[in-house]
Amino acid sequence: MFQTCSPQVAALTRASLTSIRQLPFRASICKASTLARQRACLSKTWLPTGGLAQADKEDGHSKLVRAGYLRQSHPGVFHMLPLGLRVQEKLERLIDKHMLSVGASKVSLSSLSSQALWERTKRLEAYGPELFRLNDRKAAPLLLAPTHEEEITTLVAKLVTSYKNLPLRLYQIGRKYRDELRPRQGVLRSREFLMKDLYTFDSSVDAALQSYEEVRAAYSRLFDELKIPYVVAEASSGDIGGDLSHEYHLPSSMGEDMVISCNSCSYVANEELAVAKPPSQDQSAAKARVWRGVSKDRTFLVNVWYPNVPGLSESDINTHAIKTVVPGLDSSMEDSIAFWTQDSTKESGSSQKVLKLVNVVDRRMSPTISESIKGSSHPQLLPAGSNLDISSIKIETITRSESGQSINALRIRDGDNCAHCESGKLKVEKAVELGHTFHLGTRYSKPLGANVQMRENVMAPVQMGCHGIGVSRIIGAVANHLADEKGLNWPRAIAPFEVVVIPGRGVQDEDAHEIYDQLVGEKQEVDVVLDDRVESFPWKMKDADTVGHPIIVLLGRRWLSDRMCEVQCRRLKVKEDVAFDELPVYINNLLSQL
Known part of the structure:
Protein backbone atom coordinates (compact mmCIF):
# COMPACT_ATOMS: atom_id res chain seq x y z
CA MET A 1 0.00 0.00 0.00
CA PHE A 2 2.85 2.35 0.83
CA GLN A 3 4.34 1.80 -2.64
CA THR A 4 1.18 3.10 -4.37
CA CYS A 5 0.94 6.28 -2.23
CA SER A 6 2.97 9.43 -2.10
CA PRO A 7 5.66 9.60 0.61
CA GLN A 8 3.62 12.16 2.54
CA VAL A 9 0.51 9.96 2.62
CA ALA A 10 2.58 6.96 3.62
CA ALA A 11 4.10 8.88 6.52
CA LEU A 12 0.66 9.97 7.75
CA THR A 13 -0.63 6.41 7.53
CA ARG A 14 2.30 5.10 9.60
CA ALA A 15 1.62 7.81 12.21
CA SER A 16 -2.06 6.81 12.37
CA LEU A 17 -1.21 3.15 12.90
CA THR A 18 1.22 4.13 15.63
CA SER A 19 -1.55 6.14 17.34
CA ILE A 20 -3.88 3.16 17.21
CA ARG A 21 -1.25 0.92 18.87
CA GLN A 22 -0.94 3.47 21.67
CA LEU A 23 -4.73 4.00 22.03
CA PRO A 24 -5.14 3.29 25.80
CA PHE A 25 -2.43 5.77 26.71
CA ARG A 26 -3.67 8.35 24.20
CA ALA A 27 -7.27 7.94 25.39
CA SER A 28 -6.28 8.66 28.98
CA ILE A 29 -4.52 11.83 27.89
CA CYS A 30 -7.57 12.81 25.86
CA LYS A 31 -9.88 12.22 28.84
CA ALA A 32 -7.67 14.31 31.12
CA SER A 33 -7.41 17.15 28.64
CA THR A 34 -11.18 17.09 28.03
CA LEU A 35 -11.81 17.26 31.79
CA ALA A 36 -9.42 20.18 32.06
CA ARG A 37 -11.26 22.02 29.34
CA GLN A 38 -14.57 21.38 31.10
CA ARG A 39 -13.50 22.49 34.56
CA ALA A 40 -15.54 25.47 35.73
CA CYS A 41 -13.13 28.27 36.62
CA LEU A 42 -14.02 31.71 37.92
CA SER A 43 -11.22 33.21 35.84
CA LYS A 44 -13.26 32.33 32.75
CA THR A 45 -16.52 33.85 34.02
CA TRP A 46 -17.46 37.52 33.96
CA LEU A 47 -18.07 38.43 37.60
CA PRO A 48 -18.36 42.19 38.14
CA THR A 49 -17.81 41.99 41.90
CA GLY A 50 -16.12 44.60 44.04
CA GLY A 51 -16.37 48.37 43.89
CA LEU A 52 -19.62 48.55 45.88
CA ALA A 53 -19.43 49.18 49.60
CA GLN A 54 -21.55 47.08 51.95
CA ALA A 55 -24.34 49.07 53.58
CA ASP A 56 -25.11 48.88 57.29
CA LYS A 57 -28.59 47.44 56.72
CA GLU A 58 -28.28 45.65 53.41
CA ASP A 59 -31.26 43.73 52.03
CA GLY A 60 -31.13 40.72 49.72
CA HIS A 61 -31.47 42.77 46.56
CA SER A 62 -28.50 44.96 47.47
CA LYS A 63 -26.46 41.82 48.13
CA LEU A 64 -27.43 40.44 44.71
CA VAL A 65 -26.18 43.63 43.09
CA ARG A 66 -22.97 43.80 45.12
CA ALA A 67 -22.19 40.12 44.47
CA GLY A 68 -22.58 40.59 40.71
CA TYR A 69 -25.80 38.67 40.05
CA LEU A 70 -27.77 41.44 38.35
CA ARG A 71 -27.84 45.11 37.49
CA GLN A 72 -30.70 47.53 36.98
CA SER A 73 -31.31 48.63 33.40
CA HIS A 74 -34.28 50.92 34.02
CA PRO A 75 -36.59 51.40 37.01
CA GLY A 76 -38.11 47.96 37.64
CA VAL A 77 -36.11 46.32 34.81
CA PHE A 78 -32.98 44.23 35.43
CA HIS A 79 -30.23 42.48 33.48
CA MET A 80 -29.24 39.01 34.70
CA LEU A 81 -25.46 38.59 34.79
CA PRO A 82 -23.69 35.18 34.55
CA LEU A 83 -24.12 34.22 38.23
CA GLY A 84 -27.75 35.35 38.27
CA LEU A 85 -28.44 33.47 35.06
CA ARG A 86 -27.03 30.26 36.56
CA VAL A 87 -29.43 30.61 39.50
CA GLN A 88 -32.31 31.31 37.12
CA GLU A 89 -31.51 28.34 34.87
CA LYS A 90 -31.22 25.97 37.83
CA LEU A 91 -34.58 27.14 39.13
CA GLU A 92 -36.10 26.63 35.67
CA ARG A 93 -34.71 23.07 35.52
CA LEU A 94 -36.15 22.38 38.95
CA ILE A 95 -39.55 23.61 37.76
CA ASP A 96 -39.25 21.54 34.57
CA LYS A 97 -38.70 18.42 36.66
CA HIS A 98 -41.81 18.94 38.75
CA MET A 99 -43.96 19.96 35.78
CA LEU A 100 -42.90 16.74 34.07
CA SER A 101 -44.15 14.85 37.13
CA VAL A 102 -47.72 16.03 36.38
CA GLY A 103 -47.46 15.28 32.66
CA ALA A 104 -47.16 18.89 31.49
CA SER A 105 -45.71 19.83 28.09
CA LYS A 106 -43.60 22.96 27.74
CA VAL A 107 -44.48 25.70 25.27
CA SER A 108 -43.31 29.26 24.64
CA LEU A 109 -45.97 31.91 24.10
CA SER A 110 -45.40 35.32 22.60
CA SER A 111 -45.03 38.31 24.92
CA LEU A 112 -47.32 40.26 22.58
CA SER A 113 -51.05 39.77 23.04
CA SER A 114 -54.10 41.19 21.30
CA GLN A 115 -56.12 43.77 23.20
CA ALA A 116 -59.20 42.44 21.42
CA LEU A 117 -58.84 39.10 23.24
CA TRP A 118 -58.68 40.88 26.57
CA GLU A 119 -61.81 42.83 25.70
CA ARG A 120 -63.65 39.55 25.10
CA THR A 121 -62.77 38.36 28.60
CA LYS A 122 -63.51 41.81 30.11
CA ARG A 123 -60.03 42.12 31.58
CA LEU A 124 -58.67 44.96 29.46
CA GLU A 125 -60.11 47.77 31.58
CA ALA A 126 -59.93 45.80 34.83
CA TYR A 127 -56.13 45.76 34.64
CA GLY A 128 -56.14 49.50 34.01
CA PRO A 129 -52.83 51.40 33.79
CA GLU A 130 -50.74 48.37 34.75
CA LEU A 131 -50.90 47.14 31.14
CA PHE A 132 -48.16 48.11 28.69
CA ARG A 133 -50.22 48.97 25.58
CA LEU A 134 -48.99 49.67 22.06
CA ASN A 135 -50.14 49.77 18.44
CA ASP A 136 -48.38 48.23 15.47
CA ARG A 137 -47.83 50.12 12.18
CA LYS A 138 -51.32 49.18 11.07
CA ALA A 139 -52.81 50.63 14.26
CA ALA A 140 -53.74 47.19 15.61
CA PRO A 141 -53.90 47.47 19.44
CA LEU A 142 -51.53 45.11 21.25
CA LEU A 143 -50.18 44.74 24.78
CA LEU A 144 -47.21 43.20 26.56
CA ALA A 145 -48.78 40.28 28.39
CA PRO A 146 -48.69 40.23 32.21
CA THR A 147 -50.32 36.77 31.99
CA HIS A 148 -51.44 34.45 29.17
CA GLU A 149 -54.90 33.05 29.89
CA GLU A 150 -56.39 34.61 26.75
CA GLU A 151 -53.62 33.46 24.42
CA ILE A 152 -53.36 29.87 25.67
CA THR A 153 -57.14 29.44 25.65
CA THR A 154 -57.39 30.71 22.08
CA LEU A 155 -54.57 28.39 21.01
CA VAL A 156 -56.21 25.33 22.58
CA ALA A 157 -59.64 26.29 21.19
CA LYS A 158 -58.22 26.02 17.66
CA LEU A 159 -56.41 22.71 18.14
CA VAL A 160 -58.45 20.66 20.65
CA THR A 161 -61.99 19.67 19.67
CA SER A 162 -62.75 16.40 21.49
CA TYR A 163 -62.83 15.25 25.09
CA LYS A 164 -60.52 12.43 23.94
CA ASN A 165 -57.70 15.00 23.72
CA LEU A 166 -58.09 15.84 27.40
CA PRO A 167 -56.65 16.20 29.98
CA LEU A 168 -54.12 18.64 28.56
CA ARG A 169 -51.46 20.40 30.61
CA LEU A 170 -49.30 23.09 29.06
CA TYR A 171 -46.76 25.33 30.74
CA GLN A 172 -44.23 27.96 29.87
CA ILE A 173 -41.48 29.93 31.58
CA GLY A 174 -41.32 33.38 30.06
CA ARG A 175 -41.09 37.11 30.56
CA LYS A 176 -44.10 39.07 31.75
CA TYR A 177 -44.73 42.79 31.94
CA ARG A 178 -46.60 44.99 34.39
CA ASP A 179 -46.34 48.78 34.47
CA GLU A 180 -45.90 49.06 38.22
CA LEU A 181 -46.56 52.53 39.57
CA ARG A 182 -43.73 52.18 42.09
CA PRO A 183 -41.31 49.32 41.30
CA ARG A 184 -39.50 48.37 44.49
CA GLN A 185 -37.44 45.76 46.27
CA GLY A 186 -35.61 44.73 43.13
CA VAL A 187 -36.99 41.62 41.43
CA LEU A 188 -39.69 41.23 44.10
CA ARG A 189 -41.78 43.98 42.47
CA SER A 190 -40.56 44.81 38.98
CA ARG A 191 -41.96 45.85 35.62
CA GLU A 192 -40.43 42.94 33.72
CA PHE A 193 -40.31 39.57 35.44
CA LEU A 194 -40.01 35.85 34.77
CA MET A 195 -43.00 33.60 35.45
CA LYS A 196 -43.90 29.96 35.13
CA ASP A 197 -47.52 29.46 34.00
CA LEU A 198 -49.16 26.04 33.88
CA TYR A 199 -52.59 25.84 32.24
CA THR A 200 -54.72 22.73 32.68
CA PHE A 201 -57.65 21.71 30.46
CA ASP A 202 -60.16 19.04 31.52
CA SER A 203 -63.52 17.75 30.34
CA SER A 204 -65.32 17.90 33.70
CA VAL A 205 -65.26 19.74 37.01
CA ASP A 206 -64.20 16.58 38.87
CA ALA A 207 -61.29 16.04 36.50
CA ALA A 208 -60.28 19.70 36.79
CA LEU A 209 -60.27 19.51 40.58
CA GLN A 210 -58.16 16.35 40.38
CA SER A 211 -55.68 18.24 38.21
CA TYR A 212 -55.73 21.07 40.73
CA GLU A 213 -54.78 18.75 43.59
CA GLU A 214 -52.03 17.06 41.55
CA VAL A 215 -50.48 20.43 40.78
CA ARG A 216 -50.73 21.51 44.42
CA ALA A 217 -48.85 18.36 45.42
CA ALA A 218 -46.17 19.07 42.82
CA TYR A 219 -45.82 22.63 44.13
CA SER A 220 -45.30 21.31 47.65
CA ARG A 221 -42.57 18.95 46.43
CA LEU A 222 -40.90 21.79 44.56
CA PHE A 223 -40.82 24.16 47.54
CA ASP A 224 -39.75 21.28 49.81
CA GLU A 225 -36.73 20.79 47.56
CA LEU A 226 -35.84 24.46 47.96
CA LYS A 227 -35.85 23.85 51.73
CA ILE A 228 -37.56 27.13 52.57
CA PRO A 229 -40.29 27.61 55.23
CA TYR A 230 -43.25 28.23 52.94
CA VAL A 231 -46.91 28.38 53.95
CA VAL A 232 -49.98 27.61 51.84
CA ALA A 233 -52.90 30.00 52.29
CA GLU A 234 -56.47 30.11 51.06
CA ALA A 235 -56.65 33.03 48.66
CA SER A 236 -58.87 35.22 46.53
CA SER A 237 -58.83 34.70 42.76
CA GLY A 238 -58.71 38.45 42.07
CA ASP A 239 -58.50 39.60 38.45
CA ILE A 240 -57.57 36.10 37.22
CA GLY A 241 -61.03 34.75 38.07
CA GLY A 242 -62.34 31.42 39.31
CA ASP A 243 -63.69 30.27 42.66
CA LEU A 244 -60.82 28.26 44.20
CA SER A 245 -57.23 29.35 44.74
CA HIS A 246 -54.24 28.96 47.06
CA GLU A 247 -51.13 31.05 47.52
CA TYR A 248 -47.63 29.82 48.40
CA HIS A 249 -45.86 32.31 50.65
CA LEU A 250 -42.44 32.75 52.16
CA PRO A 251 -42.80 34.60 55.49
CA SER A 252 -40.58 37.68 55.26
CA SER A 253 -40.39 41.20 56.66
CA MET A 254 -39.87 42.33 53.04
CA GLY A 255 -43.26 40.94 52.02
CA GLU A 256 -46.18 43.05 50.84
CA ASP A 257 -48.81 40.39 51.54
CA MET A 258 -50.23 39.50 54.94
CA VAL A 259 -50.80 35.86 55.89
CA ILE A 260 -53.02 34.93 58.85
CA SER A 261 -52.64 31.58 60.59
CA CYS A 262 -54.12 29.94 63.70
CA ASN A 263 -51.90 28.62 66.50
CA SER A 264 -54.37 25.87 67.32
CA CYS A 265 -55.90 24.54 64.07
CA SER A 266 -54.66 24.28 60.47
CA TYR A 267 -56.37 27.48 59.28
CA VAL A 268 -54.18 29.66 57.01
CA ALA A 269 -55.47 32.39 54.69
CA ASN A 270 -54.27 35.57 53.09
CA GLU A 271 -55.63 38.90 54.28
CA GLU A 272 -58.21 39.08 51.49
CA LEU A 273 -60.02 35.95 52.69
CA ALA A 274 -59.07 35.63 56.35
CA VAL A 275 -61.84 35.91 58.94
CA ALA A 276 -61.72 36.22 62.71
CA LYS A 277 -64.38 35.50 65.30
CA PRO A 278 -66.67 38.55 65.62
CA PRO A 279 -66.18 40.68 68.73
CA SER A 280 -68.81 40.28 71.41
CA GLN A 281 -69.25 43.98 72.24
CA ASP A 282 -70.64 46.67 69.93
CA GLN A 283 -69.35 50.24 69.85
CA SER A 284 -71.63 53.25 70.13
CA ALA A 285 -72.43 55.50 67.22
CA ALA A 286 -70.97 58.45 69.08
CA LYS A 287 -67.53 56.83 68.88
CA ALA A 288 -67.51 56.30 65.14
CA ARG A 289 -64.59 57.13 62.85
CA VAL A 290 -64.75 57.32 59.05
CA TRP A 291 -62.26 56.18 56.40
CA ARG A 292 -62.94 57.75 52.99
CA GLY A 293 -62.35 56.44 49.50
CA VAL A 294 -63.47 56.85 45.89
CA SER A 295 -64.34 54.55 43.02
CA LYS A 296 -61.99 53.92 40.11
CA ASP A 297 -64.35 55.67 37.70
CA ARG A 298 -64.81 58.55 40.20
CA THR A 299 -68.61 58.28 40.08
CA PHE A 300 -69.13 57.40 43.74
CA LEU A 301 -67.61 58.05 47.13
CA VAL A 302 -67.09 55.54 49.95
CA ASN A 303 -67.37 56.04 53.72
CA VAL A 304 -66.20 53.18 55.94
CA TRP A 305 -67.54 53.53 59.50
CA TYR A 306 -65.48 51.86 62.23
CA PRO A 307 -65.09 52.29 66.02
CA ASN A 308 -62.99 55.13 67.39
CA VAL A 309 -61.07 53.20 70.04
CA PRO A 310 -57.44 53.47 71.19
CA GLY A 311 -54.98 51.67 68.95
CA LEU A 312 -57.08 51.85 65.76
CA SER A 313 -56.22 54.10 62.83
CA GLU A 314 -56.92 54.40 59.12
CA SER A 315 -54.01 52.03 58.44
CA ASP A 316 -56.12 49.27 60.04
CA ILE A 317 -58.78 49.47 57.30
CA ASN A 318 -58.83 46.25 55.27
CA THR A 319 -59.38 47.52 51.72
CA HIS A 320 -59.56 43.92 50.48
CA ALA A 321 -62.67 43.39 52.61
CA ILE A 322 -64.17 46.68 51.44
CA LYS A 323 -63.67 45.73 47.79
CA THR A 324 -65.75 42.58 48.29
CA VAL A 325 -68.81 44.74 48.96
CA VAL A 326 -67.70 47.76 46.87
CA PRO A 327 -65.95 46.17 43.85
CA GLY A 328 -65.21 49.48 42.15
CA LEU A 329 -63.16 50.88 45.04
CA ASP A 330 -59.83 52.44 44.04
CA SER A 331 -57.63 50.89 46.73
CA SER A 332 -54.47 52.36 45.19
CA MET A 333 -55.39 55.93 46.23
CA GLU A 334 -53.50 56.70 49.42
CA ASP A 335 -55.26 60.00 50.16
CA SER A 336 -58.76 60.58 48.79
CA ILE A 337 -59.61 63.66 50.88
CA ALA A 338 -58.28 65.95 48.16
CA PHE A 339 -60.88 64.51 45.82
CA TRP A 340 -63.70 65.07 48.33
CA THR A 341 -62.82 68.71 48.91
CA GLN A 342 -62.59 69.91 45.30
CA ASP A 343 -64.63 69.77 42.13
CA SER A 344 -64.88 66.11 41.18
CA THR A 345 -65.26 66.98 37.50
CA LYS A 346 -61.81 68.57 37.44
CA GLU A 347 -60.28 65.75 39.47
CA SER A 348 -61.54 62.99 37.22
CA GLY A 349 -60.63 64.79 34.03
CA SER A 350 -64.00 64.01 32.47
CA SER A 351 -67.60 65.14 32.52
CA GLN A 352 -68.52 62.51 35.12
CA LYS A 353 -69.88 63.74 38.45
CA VAL A 354 -70.34 62.05 41.79
CA LEU A 355 -73.64 60.18 41.63
CA LYS A 356 -73.62 58.14 44.83
CA LEU A 357 -72.24 57.90 48.34
CA VAL A 358 -71.76 54.37 49.72
CA ASN A 359 -71.59 53.89 53.49
CA VAL A 360 -69.95 50.63 54.64
CA VAL A 361 -70.55 49.84 58.32
CA ASP A 362 -68.12 47.67 60.26
CA ARG A 363 -69.71 44.86 62.28
CA ARG A 364 -68.37 46.32 65.53
CA MET A 365 -70.63 49.35 65.22
CA SER A 366 -73.97 49.67 66.96
CA PRO A 367 -77.03 49.00 64.71
CA THR A 368 -78.15 52.57 65.37
CA ILE A 369 -75.30 53.94 63.26
CA SER A 370 -76.88 52.52 60.11
CA GLU A 371 -80.08 54.49 60.71
CA SER A 372 -78.31 57.71 61.61
CA ILE A 373 -76.28 57.91 58.41
CA LYS A 374 -79.07 57.12 55.94
CA GLY A 375 -80.15 60.74 55.88
CA SER A 376 -78.12 63.67 54.67
CA SER A 377 -77.73 65.47 58.00
CA HIS A 378 -75.10 63.36 59.77
CA PRO A 379 -72.08 65.62 60.46
CA GLN A 380 -69.54 62.97 59.43
CA LEU A 381 -71.03 62.09 56.05
CA LEU A 382 -68.65 64.58 54.38
CA PRO A 383 -65.23 65.74 55.59
CA ALA A 384 -64.66 69.32 56.72
CA GLY A 385 -64.09 71.62 53.77
CA SER A 386 -66.04 69.56 51.25
CA ASN A 387 -67.93 71.56 48.63
CA LEU A 388 -70.07 68.66 47.42
CA ASP A 389 -73.83 69.12 47.34
CA ILE A 390 -74.99 66.20 49.49
CA SER A 391 -78.65 66.76 48.55
CA SER A 392 -77.93 65.79 44.94
CA ILE A 393 -76.10 62.56 45.82
CA LYS A 394 -77.80 59.20 46.29
CA ILE A 395 -76.85 57.62 49.65
CA GLU A 396 -76.52 53.84 50.03
CA THR A 397 -75.67 51.96 53.24
CA ILE A 398 -74.15 48.45 53.34
CA THR A 399 -73.99 46.43 56.55
CA ARG A 400 -73.71 42.91 55.15
CA SER A 401 -72.08 41.13 52.22
CA GLU A 402 -74.07 39.41 49.47
CA SER A 403 -73.75 36.14 51.41
CA GLY A 404 -75.36 37.75 54.45
CA GLN A 405 -72.19 38.01 56.54
CA SER A 406 -71.52 41.08 58.67
CA ILE A 407 -68.64 43.19 57.41
CA ASN A 408 -65.22 43.10 59.05
CA ALA A 409 -63.78 46.37 57.76
CA LEU A 410 -60.64 46.17 59.89
CA ARG A 411 -57.53 44.16 59.38
CA ILE A 412 -57.10 41.10 61.56
CA ARG A 413 -54.55 41.66 64.29
CA ASP A 414 -52.33 39.36 66.33
CA GLY A 415 -54.33 37.71 69.07
CA ASP A 416 -57.75 37.90 67.42
CA ASN A 417 -59.87 34.80 67.99
CA CYS A 418 -59.95 32.16 65.27
CA ALA A 419 -63.35 31.64 63.65
CA HIS A 420 -62.58 27.98 62.84
CA CYS A 421 -61.81 26.59 66.31
CA GLU A 422 -62.69 27.27 69.91
CA SER A 423 -59.39 28.30 71.51
CA GLY A 424 -57.14 29.37 68.64
CA LYS A 425 -55.48 32.76 68.37
CA LEU A 426 -54.56 34.29 65.01
CA LYS A 427 -51.04 35.28 64.02
CA VAL A 428 -50.43 37.92 61.34
CA GLU A 429 -47.14 38.00 59.45
CA LYS A 430 -45.77 39.60 56.31
CA ALA A 431 -44.96 37.28 53.43
CA VAL A 432 -43.78 37.19 49.83
CA GLU A 433 -46.05 35.37 47.41
CA LEU A 434 -44.02 32.83 45.41
CA GLY A 435 -46.76 30.87 43.67
CA HIS A 436 -50.52 30.82 43.13
CA THR A 437 -52.91 28.10 41.96
CA PHE A 438 -56.36 28.85 40.48
CA HIS A 439 -59.28 26.68 39.48
CA LEU A 440 -60.74 28.81 36.66
CA GLY A 441 -63.67 26.68 35.57
CA THR A 442 -65.07 28.16 32.34
CA ARG A 443 -64.00 31.75 33.09
CA TYR A 444 -61.99 31.89 29.82
CA SER A 445 -63.19 28.90 27.82
CA LYS A 446 -66.75 30.28 27.49
CA PRO A 447 -65.99 33.77 26.15
CA LEU A 448 -63.16 32.48 23.93
CA GLY A 449 -65.01 29.46 22.55
CA ALA A 450 -62.76 26.69 23.89
CA ASN A 451 -65.34 23.89 23.51
CA VAL A 452 -64.93 20.15 23.02
CA GLN A 453 -67.29 17.47 21.80
CA MET A 454 -68.42 15.23 24.69
CA ARG A 455 -69.50 11.60 24.64
CA GLU A 456 -73.10 12.67 24.19
CA ASN A 457 -72.07 14.46 20.95
CA VAL A 458 -72.73 17.82 22.54
CA MET A 459 -70.26 20.68 22.74
CA ALA A 460 -69.20 21.91 26.17
CA PRO A 461 -66.62 24.45 27.37
CA VAL A 462 -63.46 22.95 28.86
CA GLN A 463 -62.69 23.28 32.56
CA MET A 464 -59.48 25.20 33.13
CA GLY A 465 -56.89 25.79 35.82
CA CYS A 466 -54.01 28.24 36.02
CA HIS A 467 -50.95 27.72 38.20
CA GLY A 468 -48.17 30.30 38.44
CA ILE A 469 -44.72 30.51 40.01
CA GLY A 470 -42.75 33.75 40.19
CA VAL A 471 -39.32 32.65 38.99
CA SER A 472 -37.49 35.96 39.36
CA ARG A 473 -39.42 36.65 42.57
CA ILE A 474 -38.21 33.38 44.11
CA ILE A 475 -34.63 34.42 43.37
CA GLY A 476 -35.10 37.72 45.20
CA ALA A 477 -37.11 36.22 48.07
CA VAL A 478 -34.73 33.32 48.75
CA ALA A 479 -31.71 35.60 48.50
CA ASN A 480 -33.20 37.93 51.11
CA HIS A 481 -34.43 35.13 53.39
CA LEU A 482 -31.15 33.22 53.65
CA ALA A 483 -28.68 36.10 53.56
CA ASP A 484 -26.68 37.02 56.64
CA GLU A 485 -24.18 39.73 57.54
CA LYS A 486 -21.47 38.08 55.40
CA GLY A 487 -23.49 37.78 52.20
CA LEU A 488 -25.85 35.53 50.28
CA ASN A 489 -26.40 31.89 51.21
CA TRP A 490 -28.12 29.77 48.58
CA PRO A 491 -29.91 26.43 48.97
CA ARG A 492 -28.25 23.67 47.00
CA ALA A 493 -31.05 23.39 44.45
CA ILE A 494 -30.47 26.84 42.91
CA ALA A 495 -26.96 27.85 44.04
CA PRO A 496 -24.87 29.15 41.11
Missing part, protein backbone atom coordinates in the same frame (compact mmCIF):
# COMPACT_ATOMS: atom_id res chain seq x y z
CA PHE A 497 -22.22 26.60 42.18
CA GLU A 498 -22.59 24.13 45.04
CA VAL A 499 -18.91 24.07 46.01
CA VAL A 500 -16.06 26.52 45.43
CA VAL A 501 -12.44 25.34 45.71
CA ILE A 502 -10.01 28.05 46.81
CA PRO A 503 -6.27 27.21 46.66
CA GLY A 504 -4.01 29.09 49.05
CA ARG A 505 -0.47 30.38 48.67
CA GLY A 506 1.99 27.70 47.61
CA VAL A 507 -0.68 25.28 46.38
CA GLN A 508 0.02 24.13 42.83
CA ASP A 509 -2.58 24.20 40.07
CA GLU A 510 -2.34 20.40 39.83
CA ASP A 511 -3.40 20.07 43.47
CA ALA A 512 -6.46 22.29 42.97
CA HIS A 513 -7.37 20.30 39.85
CA GLU A 514 -7.04 17.06 41.81
CA ILE A 515 -9.52 18.31 44.43
CA TYR A 516 -11.89 19.53 41.73
CA ASP A 517 -11.82 16.20 39.86
CA GLN A 518 -12.24 14.24 43.09
CA LEU A 519 -15.41 16.17 43.98
CA VAL A 520 -16.94 16.15 40.52
CA GLY A 521 -16.35 12.43 39.95
CA GLU A 522 -17.28 10.49 36.85
CA LYS A 523 -21.01 11.08 37.30
CA GLN A 524 -20.50 14.84 37.80
CA GLU A 525 -23.09 14.93 40.58
CA VAL A 526 -21.56 17.92 42.38
CA ASP A 527 -21.46 21.36 40.77
CA VAL A 528 -17.95 22.63 41.58
CA VAL A 529 -16.11 25.79 40.55
CA LEU A 530 -12.41 26.54 40.96
CA ASP A 531 -11.42 30.03 42.05
CA ASP A 532 -8.24 30.38 40.02
CA ARG A 533 -8.27 34.16 39.89
CA VAL A 534 -5.12 36.12 40.66
CA GLU A 535 -6.63 37.82 43.72
CA SER A 536 -5.30 37.22 47.23
CA PHE A 537 -6.44 34.26 49.35
CA PRO A 538 -8.31 36.46 51.92
CA TRP A 539 -10.06 38.37 49.09
CA LYS A 540 -11.27 35.11 47.54
CA MET A 541 -12.60 33.85 50.87
CA LYS A 542 -14.55 37.07 51.47
CA ASP A 543 -15.89 36.99 47.90
CA ALA A 544 -17.04 33.38 48.34
CA ASP A 545 -19.08 34.45 51.38
CA THR A 546 -20.52 37.42 49.50
CA VAL A 547 -21.54 35.29 46.50
CA GLY A 548 -23.07 32.69 48.82
CA HIS A 549 -21.58 29.38 47.69
CA PRO A 550 -23.12 26.74 50.01
CA ILE A 551 -19.75 25.02 50.65
CA ILE A 552 -16.20 26.37 50.52
CA VAL A 553 -13.17 24.05 50.26
CA LEU A 554 -9.89 25.73 51.23
CA LEU A 555 -6.45 24.36 50.37
CA GLY A 556 -3.98 25.78 52.89
CA ARG A 557 -1.06 24.69 55.01
CA ARG A 558 -2.60 21.36 56.06
CA TRP A 559 -3.04 20.42 52.44
CA LEU A 560 0.65 20.93 51.82
CA SER A 561 1.64 18.90 54.89
CA ASP A 562 -1.14 16.30 55.37
CA ARG A 563 -3.38 16.47 52.26
CA MET A 564 -6.21 17.82 54.45
CA CYS A 565 -8.78 20.34 53.19
CA GLU A 566 -10.68 22.85 55.30
CA VAL A 567 -14.42 22.61 54.58
CA GLN A 568 -16.70 25.51 55.52
CA CYS A 569 -20.51 25.69 55.43
CA ARG A 570 -22.03 28.83 56.93
CA ARG A 571 -25.64 27.64 57.00
CA LEU A 572 -24.74 24.47 58.90
CA LYS A 573 -22.05 26.22 61.01
CA VAL A 574 -19.40 23.75 59.80
CA LYS A 575 -15.66 24.42 59.73
CA GLU A 576 -13.65 21.20 59.68
CA ASP A 577 -10.49 19.66 58.24
CA VAL A 578 -11.26 16.67 56.01
CA ALA A 579 -8.87 14.14 54.43
CA PHE A 580 -8.65 14.04 50.64
CA ASP A 581 -10.05 10.49 50.35
CA GLU A 582 -13.02 11.30 52.59
CA LEU A 583 -13.90 14.57 50.87
CA PRO A 584 -16.62 13.40 48.38
CA VAL A 585 -18.66 11.56 51.03
CA TYR A 586 -18.33 14.42 53.50
CA ILE A 587 -19.33 17.08 50.94
CA ASN A 588 -22.32 15.08 49.69
CA ASN A 589 -23.55 14.64 53.26
CA LEU A 590 -23.48 18.41 53.78
CA LEU A 591 -25.17 19.11 50.46
CA SER A 592 -28.02 16.73 51.31
CA GLN A 593 -28.90 19.06 54.21
CA LEU A 594 -28.90 22.26 52.17
